[in-house]
Amino acid sequence: MSTEPAARPGVAVTVNGAARALVGAQPPVTALDWLRGLGLTGAKEGCAEGECGACAILLARPAPDASPAAPTAWTAINACLVPAAALAGQEVVTAEGLGAPDALHPVQRELAVRGGSQCGYCTPGFVCSMAAEFYRPGRGAFDHHALSGNLCRCTGYRPIIEAAEALVAPAADDPLAARTTAPPPSAPAHALPGWVRPGSLTEALARLGEPGAVAVAGSTDLGVEANLRGARPDLLVAIDRLDELRVLTVADEVVEIGAALTLSEVEARLAGRIPLLDAVFPQFASRLIRNGATFGGNLGTGSPIGDLLPALLALDADVVLVGPAGERTVPLTAFFTGYRRSVRQPGELIARVRIPLPLATTTAFHKIAKRRFDDISSVAVAFALDIVDGVVRGAAIGLGGVAATPIRATAAEHALAGAAWTPAGIAPAAAALAAAGTPLDDHRASASYRRAMLGQALPRLLAEQPGGRAS
Ligand SMILES: Cc1cc2nc3c(=O)[nH]c(=O)nc-3n(C[C@H](O)[C@H](O)[C@H](O)COP(=O)(O)OP(=O)(O)OC[C@H]3O[C@@H](n4cnc5c(N)ncnc54)[C@H](O)[C@@H]3O)c2cc1C
Ligand code: FES
Ligand code: FES
Secondary structure, rough: OOOOHHHHHOOOOEOOEEEOOOOOOOOEEEEEHHHHOOOOOOOOOOOOOOOOOOOOOEEEEEEOOOOOOEEEEEEEEEEEOOEEEHHHEEEEEEEHHHHHHHEEEHHHHHHHHHOOOOOOHHHHHHHHHHHHOOOOOOOOOHHHHHHHHOOOOOOOOOHHHHHHHOOOOOOOOEEEEHHHOOOOOOOOOEEOOOOEEEEOOHHHHHHHHOOOEEEEEEOOHHHHHHHHHHOOEEEEEEOOHHHOOOOEEEEEOOOEEEEOHHHHHHHHHOOOOOOHHHHEEEEEEEEHHHOOEEEHHHHHHHHOOOOOOHHHHHHHOOOEEEEEOOEEEEHHHHEEEOOEOOOOOOOEEEEEEEOOOOOEEEEEEEOOOOOOOOOOOOEEEEEEEEEEEEEEEEEEEEEEEOOOOEEEEEHHHHHHOOOOHHHHHHHHHHHHHOOOOOOOOOOOOOOOHHHHHOOOOHHHHHHOOOOOOOO
């Protein structure tokens, strides 16, 4: 007879195929700690801040591209950042659920035979990230970026990459592959002490009106606040699965992106329609983080180094806010009022962003960071220029990391208007860009370095264009 506690309706989790009662899961308990408490100790805590991937697990989530043929995707996430309460009603697979020593999963087998594991601390996390890519419908070549959030301190990455590249398609009778063709689990309304998943936007707004209530979406920012800085909100209100916040529409004059869509979902659903965002996605954290991080969360942090913000400024986006009194639309240029402050009132949510069409002809995103990938910006510059017959007819430039808020480089934009798209023509605008903002010295970069990066951004963009030549 099973010794498992009976699963209560609405708060059970399917872990490696078995229903487990979600007991002892109130915040600040993380999904990682809760799973490890079940004895599933494959997933590890390496950093507790989303940087190492040792905690990666798989969740059955709505497929990023919302494909009717394969509506569910095995999605790898950082279990150290996500509240355990968010697992209610979900299906979780850990490295233990993929295979066993006498029946290894193909990913585990390839890692083992190719020497992709030494101390093994990182291995369960690599296994889960690799398995998510293994099960990606229509996968051709293995996408190396699927592993960008996983660190290994001893094996070296060559055998790990060789293992990934040796993978073939899942077997015809693979149960996890079959699972992708059925609908994903819904996210049932439920509550635990300090946590609520409302059943509707109306209920979410009502709960957010309570003292100490904080909205949580992917928890990639709040999870770090909880783990490293001891943040303990009185009530977390989960908004990540509210249908009203998960709509993406493309019309003749505007693209609307729901605030609770993750970066991975927006990337898949836009399918290249907004090249400037496509330039941002691979430079934003790792696939593990992008599978959780939402558009609304990036705006909600109000961080001056949020990477979506310069891009959305250059795209001339509006923010649609929703509160108890209804919706209101604010230009993103008027959204931020100071360091991590905005016009959003307590109790209001970001519902979606609106990007007007048509798009500018020439766009680019320059992220200056200490590492090429998976790092926080020191400076970010997003360009959206209309260049017609060698003349700049319109310019919007968004900047991150050079002021207390993300800003538009208005002086440089004015200097570009009507300028020849040549080294001499852009020189005044490049000088204006070098003087934009009020960069500071901090642990990421000095103010003078930031100014230097701003000053070379336009010449670099010109050089990157076909036939372009820097001065
Ligand atoms: C390892 C790591 C790497 C990272 N790298 C990058 C990077 O390269 N670039 C970058 O820009 N960021 C990066 N981040 C920061 C973070 O991932 C992003 O800011 C992300 O978009 C936050 O989204 P979320 O859904 O996880 O937000 P959450 O953590 O759920 O929430 C963050 C804040 O936004 C609020 N919020 C969330 N949704 C809404 C909404 N709809 N309306 C109003 N408020 C809302 C919450 O109340 C909270 O205050 C990184 C984080 C980690 C841990
Ligand atoms: S423990 Fe390092 S990413 Fe979660
Ligand atoms: S095998 Fe030791 S950390 Fe990767």
